[in-house]
Amino acid sequence: MAEINWDTLGFDAYRTRTVVKSHFKDGKWSPAEATEEFSFTYDPFAQVFHYAISCFEGMKAFTQKDGTVVIFRPEQNAARMKRTADYLGIPAPDEDMFISMCEECIRGNLEFLPPYGHKASLYLRPLLVGMHPQMQLTPYPEAVFAVMCAPAGAYYGDHLRSFAAVIPGDFDRAAPKGSGSYKIGANYASTFRPYKYAHDAGYAELLYLDSATRSTIDEFGSSNFFGIKGNTYVTPLSDSVLPSITNLSLRQVAEDLGMKVERRPVPLEELGEFDEVAACGTAVVITPISHIDIKPQLAGSEVSRSWRFSPDGKVGPVCTKLYERITGIQFGELEDTHNWCHKVSL
Protein backbone atom coordinates (compact mmCIF):
# COMPACT_ATOMS: atom_id res chain seq x y z
CA MET A 1 0.00 0.00 0.00
CA ALA A 2 1.40 3.40 -0.94
CA GLU A 3 1.88 5.84 1.94
CA ILE A 4 -0.68 8.43 1.01
CA ASN A 5 -2.49 10.81 3.29
CA TRP A 6 -5.93 10.70 1.64
CA ASP A 7 -7.11 13.74 3.55
CA THR A 8 -4.48 16.19 2.32
CA LEU A 9 -4.36 15.22 -1.33
CA GLY A 10 -4.67 18.03 -3.82
CA PHE A 11 -5.01 17.74 -7.57
CA ASP A 12 -1.55 17.01 -8.96
CA ALA A 13 0.26 15.03 -11.63
CA TYR A 14 0.96 12.37 -9.02
CA ARG A 15 3.24 9.60 -10.25
CA THR A 16 1.22 6.38 -10.06
CA ARG A 17 2.21 2.90 -11.26
CA THR A 18 0.50 1.82 -14.45
CA VAL A 19 -0.34 3.52 -17.74
CA VAL A 20 -2.54 1.72 -20.26
CA LYS A 21 -1.74 2.35 -23.94
CA SER A 22 -2.86 1.49 -27.43
CA HIS A 23 -1.57 2.68 -30.81
CA PHE A 24 -3.79 3.09 -33.87
CA LYS A 25 -1.75 2.36 -36.99
CA ASP A 26 -2.43 0.68 -40.32
CA GLY A 27 -6.16 0.78 -39.71
CA LYS A 28 -6.37 -0.80 -36.28
CA TRP A 29 -5.72 -0.37 -32.57
CA SER A 30 -2.97 -2.48 -31.03
CA PRO A 31 -4.02 -4.62 -28.04
CA ALA A 32 -4.16 -2.44 -24.92
CA GLU A 33 -0.90 -2.68 -23.02
CA ALA A 34 -0.58 -1.94 -19.30
CA THR A 35 2.93 -0.73 -18.62
CA GLU A 36 4.81 0.55 -15.61
CA GLU A 37 7.20 2.43 -17.83
CA PHE A 38 6.15 6.03 -17.26
CA SER A 39 7.44 7.54 -20.49
CA PHE A 40 6.63 7.79 -24.18
CA THR A 41 9.17 7.73 -27.00
CA TYR A 42 8.03 9.04 -30.35
CA ASP A 43 9.21 10.54 -33.60
CA PRO A 44 10.19 14.20 -33.19
CA PHE A 45 8.16 15.01 -36.32
CA ALA A 46 4.97 13.63 -34.71
CA GLN A 47 1.90 15.83 -35.27
CA VAL A 48 1.40 16.37 -31.57
CA PHE A 49 4.68 18.17 -30.99
CA HIS A 50 4.36 20.67 -33.85
CA TYR A 51 0.65 21.09 -34.44
CA ALA A 52 -0.85 20.34 -31.03
CA ILE A 53 -2.90 17.39 -32.28
CA SER A 54 -3.80 16.39 -28.75
CA CYS A 55 -6.95 16.01 -26.70
CA PHE A 56 -7.84 14.56 -23.35
CA GLU A 57 -10.59 13.68 -20.94
CA GLY A 58 -10.94 13.84 -17.19
CA MET A 59 -13.18 11.77 -14.97
CA LYS A 60 -13.20 10.21 -11.55
CA ALA A 61 -13.39 6.77 -9.99
CA PHE A 62 -14.78 6.46 -6.47
CA THR A 63 -14.82 3.84 -3.75
CA GLN A 64 -18.41 3.94 -2.58
CA LYS A 65 -19.82 3.46 0.88
CA ASP A 66 -20.44 -0.27 0.30
CA GLY A 67 -17.00 -0.83 -1.25
CA THR A 68 -18.14 -0.80 -4.88
CA VAL A 69 -15.74 0.99 -7.22
CA VAL A 70 -17.40 3.15 -9.87
CA ILE A 71 -16.51 5.59 -12.63
CA PHE A 72 -18.82 8.58 -12.97
CA ARG A 73 -20.51 8.71 -16.40
CA PRO A 74 -17.56 7.44 -18.50
CA GLU A 75 -19.72 6.90 -21.59
CA GLN A 76 -20.17 10.68 -21.70
CA ASN A 77 -16.40 11.18 -21.74
CA ALA A 78 -16.00 8.52 -24.44
CA ALA A 79 -18.52 10.34 -26.63
CA ARG A 80 -16.90 13.71 -26.01
CA MET A 81 -13.44 12.38 -26.88
CA LYS A 82 -14.84 10.93 -30.12
CA ARG A 83 -16.30 14.32 -31.01
CA THR A 84 -12.99 16.05 -30.26
CA ALA A 85 -10.97 13.45 -32.18
CA ASP A 86 -13.19 13.98 -35.23
CA TYR A 87 -12.44 17.68 -34.97
CA LEU A 88 -8.69 17.02 -34.86
CA GLY A 89 -8.86 14.37 -37.60
CA ILE A 90 -7.47 11.46 -35.59
CA PRO A 91 -9.00 8.07 -34.80
CA ALA A 92 -10.72 7.67 -31.43
CA PRO A 93 -11.36 4.59 -29.29
CA ASP A 94 -14.97 3.44 -29.26
CA GLU A 95 -16.92 3.48 -25.99
CA ASP A 96 -16.09 -0.13 -25.07
CA MET A 97 -12.39 0.30 -25.60
CA PHE A 98 -12.37 3.68 -23.83
CA ILE A 99 -14.10 2.35 -20.74
CA SER A 100 -12.27 -0.97 -20.59
CA MET A 101 -8.87 0.78 -20.74
CA CYS A 102 -10.00 3.13 -17.96
CA GLU A 103 -10.99 0.10 -15.88
CA GLU A 104 -7.64 -1.53 -16.60
CA CYS A 105 -5.89 1.64 -15.47
CA ILE A 106 -7.79 1.52 -12.17
CA ARG A 107 -6.90 -2.15 -11.66
CA GLY A 108 -3.25 -1.37 -12.38
CA ASN A 109 -3.21 1.38 -9.76
CA LEU A 110 -5.35 0.00 -6.95
CA GLU A 111 -2.99 1.21 -4.24
CA PHE A 112 -3.74 4.77 -5.36
CA LEU A 113 -7.52 4.38 -5.28
CA PRO A 114 -8.68 6.23 -2.15
CA PRO A 115 -10.81 4.19 0.25
CA TYR A 116 -14.27 5.46 1.17
CA GLY A 117 -14.53 8.17 3.76
CA HIS A 118 -11.92 10.71 2.69
CA LYS A 119 -13.82 12.63 0.02
CA ALA A 120 -11.00 11.57 -2.30
CA SER A 121 -11.11 9.83 -5.66
CA LEU A 122 -8.91 8.47 -8.44
CA TYR A 123 -8.78 10.98 -11.27
CA LEU A 124 -8.52 9.30 -14.67
CA ARG A 125 -6.84 11.13 -17.50
CA PRO A 126 -7.37 9.55 -20.96
CA LEU A 127 -5.08 11.16 -23.53
CA LEU A 128 -5.30 10.91 -27.32
CA VAL A 129 -2.49 12.30 -29.48
CA GLY A 130 -1.67 12.42 -33.17
CA MET A 131 1.59 10.54 -33.65
CA HIS A 132 2.16 10.51 -37.37
CA PRO A 133 5.44 12.22 -38.34
CA GLN A 134 4.55 14.79 -40.97
CA MET A 135 5.00 18.35 -42.17
CA GLN A 136 1.80 18.76 -44.17
CA LEU A 137 -1.41 19.94 -42.53
CA THR A 138 -3.74 17.07 -43.28
CA PRO A 139 -5.31 14.51 -40.99
CA TYR A 140 -3.64 11.13 -40.83
CA PRO A 141 -5.17 8.03 -39.25
CA GLU A 142 -2.59 7.38 -36.56
CA ALA A 143 -2.89 8.07 -32.85
CA VAL A 144 -1.88 6.88 -29.42
CA PHE A 145 -4.54 6.49 -26.76
CA ALA A 146 -3.23 6.29 -23.20
CA VAL A 147 -4.98 6.29 -19.85
CA MET A 148 -3.16 7.47 -16.74
CA CYS A 149 -4.47 8.38 -13.32
CA ALA A 150 -3.69 10.25 -10.14
CA PRO A 151 -5.30 10.22 -6.71
CA ALA A 152 -7.17 13.46 -6.10
CA GLY A 153 -8.38 15.02 -2.89
CA ALA A 154 -11.41 17.11 -2.16
CA TYR A 155 -9.21 19.87 -3.66
CA TYR A 156 -10.20 22.55 -1.19
CA GLY A 157 -10.18 20.43 1.89
CA ASP A 158 -13.20 19.04 3.58
CA HIS A 159 -15.75 21.64 2.66
CA LEU A 160 -16.51 24.21 0.05
CA ARG A 161 -14.79 27.57 0.06
CA SER A 162 -15.33 30.47 -2.25
CA PHE A 163 -12.83 32.04 -4.62
CA ALA A 164 -12.31 35.26 -6.54
CA ALA A 165 -12.43 35.40 -10.35
CA VAL A 166 -11.28 38.00 -12.83
CA ILE A 167 -12.49 38.84 -16.34
CA PRO A 168 -9.40 39.68 -18.42
CA GLY A 169 -9.97 42.61 -20.76
CA ASP A 170 -6.96 41.70 -22.87
CA PHE A 171 -7.26 37.91 -23.30
CA ASP A 172 -9.78 35.69 -25.05
CA ARG A 173 -10.16 31.95 -24.66
CA ALA A 174 -11.65 30.81 -27.95
CA ALA A 175 -12.56 32.34 -31.29
CA PRO A 176 -16.16 32.31 -32.50
CA LYS A 177 -16.59 29.10 -34.51
CA GLY A 178 -13.18 28.08 -33.21
CA SER A 179 -12.11 25.21 -30.99
CA GLY A 180 -13.66 26.33 -27.69
CA SER A 181 -16.11 23.47 -27.39
CA TYR A 182 -13.49 20.75 -27.89
CA LYS A 183 -11.31 19.39 -25.13
CA ILE A 184 -8.01 19.97 -26.92
CA GLY A 185 -4.67 20.75 -25.34
CA ALA A 186 -4.29 23.81 -27.58
CA ASN A 187 -7.18 25.56 -25.80
CA TYR A 188 -5.17 25.31 -22.61
CA ALA A 189 -1.92 26.64 -24.08
CA SER A 190 -3.41 30.11 -24.32
CA THR A 191 -4.57 30.13 -20.71
CA PHE A 192 -1.20 29.60 -19.03
CA ARG A 193 -0.09 33.22 -19.17
CA PRO A 194 -3.42 34.78 -18.19
CA TYR A 195 -3.69 32.27 -15.32
CA LYS A 196 -0.29 33.36 -14.07
CA TYR A 197 -1.31 37.01 -14.17
CA ALA A 198 -4.59 36.21 -12.45
CA HIS A 199 -2.92 34.18 -9.70
CA ASP A 200 -0.29 36.88 -9.19
CA ALA A 201 -3.13 39.36 -8.67
CA GLY A 202 -4.82 37.09 -6.12
CA TYR A 203 -7.56 35.53 -8.29
CA ALA A 204 -8.10 31.80 -8.39
CA GLU A 205 -10.11 31.82 -11.60
CA LEU A 206 -10.37 33.51 -14.98
CA LEU A 207 -13.79 34.17 -16.44
CA TYR A 208 -13.87 34.51 -20.22
CA LEU A 209 -16.47 36.44 -22.20
CA ASP A 210 -17.51 35.63 -25.75
CA SER A 211 -14.66 36.92 -27.86
CA ALA A 212 -16.80 38.40 -30.67
CA THR A 213 -18.81 40.93 -28.66
CA ARG A 214 -17.51 40.57 -25.09
CA SER A 215 -21.03 41.03 -23.88
CA THR A 216 -21.99 37.49 -22.84
CA ILE A 217 -20.37 35.00 -20.47
CA ASP A 218 -18.61 31.94 -21.87
CA GLU A 219 -16.85 30.02 -19.12
CA PHE A 220 -13.98 29.90 -16.66
CA GLY A 221 -10.47 28.87 -17.75
CA SER A 222 -11.05 25.18 -17.15
CA SER A 223 -14.60 24.94 -15.86
CA ASN A 224 -18.14 25.97 -16.76
CA PHE A 225 -20.09 28.90 -15.32
CA PHE A 226 -23.44 28.75 -13.58
CA GLY A 227 -25.41 31.26 -11.59
CA ILE A 228 -28.33 30.84 -9.21
CA LYS A 229 -31.17 33.30 -9.35
CA GLY A 230 -33.91 32.47 -6.88
CA ASN A 231 -35.01 28.95 -7.77
CA THR A 232 -33.36 28.99 -11.21
CA TYR A 233 -30.06 27.46 -12.38
CA VAL A 234 -28.66 29.55 -15.25
CA THR A 235 -25.75 28.45 -17.46
CA PRO A 236 -24.44 29.88 -20.77
CA LEU A 237 -25.36 28.39 -24.11
CA SER A 238 -22.47 29.23 -26.43
CA ASP A 239 -20.60 27.53 -29.29
CA SER A 240 -17.33 28.30 -27.52
CA VAL A 241 -18.08 26.58 -24.22
CA LEU A 242 -16.80 23.11 -23.42
CA PRO A 243 -19.79 20.81 -22.84
CA SER A 244 -19.07 19.94 -19.20
CA ILE A 245 -20.40 16.65 -17.93
CA THR A 246 -20.50 18.08 -14.40
CA ASN A 247 -22.69 20.91 -15.67
CA LEU A 248 -24.90 18.40 -17.51
CA SER A 249 -25.27 16.43 -14.27
CA LEU A 250 -25.87 19.53 -12.15
CA ARG A 251 -28.67 20.64 -14.48
CA GLN A 252 -30.34 17.27 -13.91
CA VAL A 253 -29.74 17.45 -10.15
CA ALA A 254 -31.18 20.98 -10.06
CA GLU A 255 -34.30 19.72 -11.85
CA ASP A 256 -34.54 16.78 -9.48
CA LEU A 257 -34.47 19.29 -6.61
CA GLY A 258 -37.39 21.12 -8.16
CA MET A 259 -35.39 24.00 -9.63
CA LYS A 260 -35.84 25.60 -13.01
CA VAL A 261 -32.93 25.27 -15.45
CA GLU A 262 -32.07 27.82 -18.12
CA ARG A 263 -29.34 27.23 -20.70
CA ARG A 264 -29.11 30.34 -22.84
CA PRO A 265 -26.79 33.25 -23.62
CA VAL A 266 -25.98 34.99 -20.33
CA PRO A 267 -25.35 38.74 -20.69
CA LEU A 268 -22.47 40.13 -18.64
CA GLU A 269 -24.91 42.59 -17.08
CA GLU A 270 -26.85 39.70 -15.56
CA LEU A 271 -23.97 39.13 -13.11
CA GLY A 272 -25.63 41.72 -10.90
CA GLU A 273 -28.74 39.55 -10.59
CA PHE A 274 -27.30 36.27 -9.32
CA ASP A 275 -27.57 35.20 -5.69
CA GLU A 276 -24.77 32.65 -6.15
CA VAL A 277 -22.17 32.08 -8.85
CA ALA A 278 -19.92 29.05 -9.25
CA ALA A 279 -17.51 27.20 -11.51
CA CYS A 280 -18.12 23.52 -12.20
CA GLY A 281 -16.00 20.67 -13.54
CA THR A 282 -14.85 17.16 -12.70
CA ALA A 283 -11.79 18.16 -10.67
CA VAL A 284 -13.61 20.23 -8.07
CA VAL A 285 -17.27 19.58 -8.88
CA ILE A 286 -18.33 23.07 -7.70
CA THR A 287 -16.13 26.07 -6.91
CA PRO A 288 -18.24 28.88 -5.45
CA ILE A 289 -17.16 32.33 -6.58
CA SER A 290 -17.06 35.09 -3.98
CA HIS A 291 -16.64 37.99 -6.38
CA ILE A 292 -15.81 38.79 -9.99
CA ASP A 293 -13.74 41.77 -11.09
CA ILE A 294 -12.99 43.11 -14.55
CA LYS A 295 -9.44 44.20 -15.28
CA PRO A 296 -9.03 45.90 -18.67
CA GLN A 297 -5.39 44.78 -18.58
CA LEU A 298 -4.94 41.65 -16.56
CA ALA A 299 -1.34 42.38 -15.58
CA GLY A 300 -1.37 45.95 -14.50
CA SER A 301 -4.55 47.90 -14.71
CA GLU A 302 -6.93 48.65 -11.86
CA VAL A 303 -10.26 46.90 -11.44
CA SER A 304 -12.85 48.67 -13.57
CA ARG A 305 -15.96 46.82 -12.38
CA SER A 306 -16.82 44.37 -9.66
CA TRP A 307 -19.67 42.07 -8.57
CA ARG A 308 -19.91 40.47 -5.13
CA PHE A 309 -21.79 37.27 -4.36
CA SER A 310 -20.66 36.16 -0.92
CA PRO A 311 -18.79 39.00 0.70
CA ASP A 312 -18.27 36.99 3.89
CA GLY A 313 -16.71 34.10 1.90
CA LYS A 314 -19.57 31.77 2.83
CA VAL A 315 -20.90 29.30 0.32
CA GLY A 316 -24.53 29.79 -0.68
CA PRO A 317 -27.27 27.31 0.24
CA VAL A 318 -28.03 26.24 -3.34
CA CYS A 319 -24.39 25.49 -4.24
CA THR A 320 -24.10 23.52 -1.02
CA LYS A 321 -27.24 21.52 -1.79
CA LEU A 322 -26.15 20.76 -5.37
CA TYR A 323 -22.66 19.77 -4.23
CA GLU A 324 -23.99 17.45 -1.56
CA ARG A 325 -26.43 15.78 -3.91
CA ILE A 326 -23.90 15.08 -6.66
CA THR A 327 -21.07 13.92 -4.37
CA GLY A 328 -23.61 11.84 -2.43
CA ILE A 329 -24.46 9.98 -5.65
CA GLN A 330 -20.76 9.57 -6.52
CA PHE A 331 -19.91 8.07 -3.13
CA GLY A 332 -22.95 5.80 -3.13
CA GLU A 333 -24.60 7.58 -0.20
CA LEU A 334 -27.62 8.66 -2.22
CA GLU A 335 -29.62 6.66 -4.71
CA ASP A 336 -28.19 6.77 -8.24
CA THR A 337 -31.55 7.38 -9.89
CA HIS A 338 -30.07 8.21 -13.32
CA ASN A 339 -27.58 5.32 -13.45
CA TRP A 340 -24.57 7.60 -13.58
CA CYS A 341 -22.18 5.34 -11.71
CA HIS A 342 -20.49 2.72 -13.88
CA LYS A 343 -19.43 -0.26 -11.79
CA VAL A 344 -15.83 -1.45 -12.24
CA SER A 345 -15.00 -5.12 -11.81
CA LEU A 346 -11.74 -5.41 -9.91
Ligand SMILES: *Cc1c(COP(=O)(O)O)cnc(C)c1O
Ligand atom coordinates in the same frame (compact mmCIF):
# COMPACT_ATOMS: atom_id res chain seq x y z
C1 LIG B 1 -12.93 19.79 -18.96
C2 LIG B 1 -13.43 21.17 -19.01
C3 LIG B 1 -14.57 21.57 -18.29
C4 LIG B 1 -15.30 20.65 -17.35
O1 LIG B 1 -15.86 19.54 -17.94
P1 LIG B 1 -16.29 18.30 -17.04
O2 LIG B 1 -16.75 17.28 -18.00
O3 LIG B 1 -17.35 18.76 -16.12
O4 LIG B 1 -15.06 17.89 -16.29
C5 LIG B 1 -15.01 22.87 -18.43
N1 LIG B 1 -14.37 23.75 -19.22
C6 LIG B 1 -13.26 23.42 -19.89
C7 LIG B 1 -12.59 24.44 -20.73
C8 LIG B 1 -12.76 22.13 -19.81
O5 LIG B 1 -11.66 21.79 -20.50
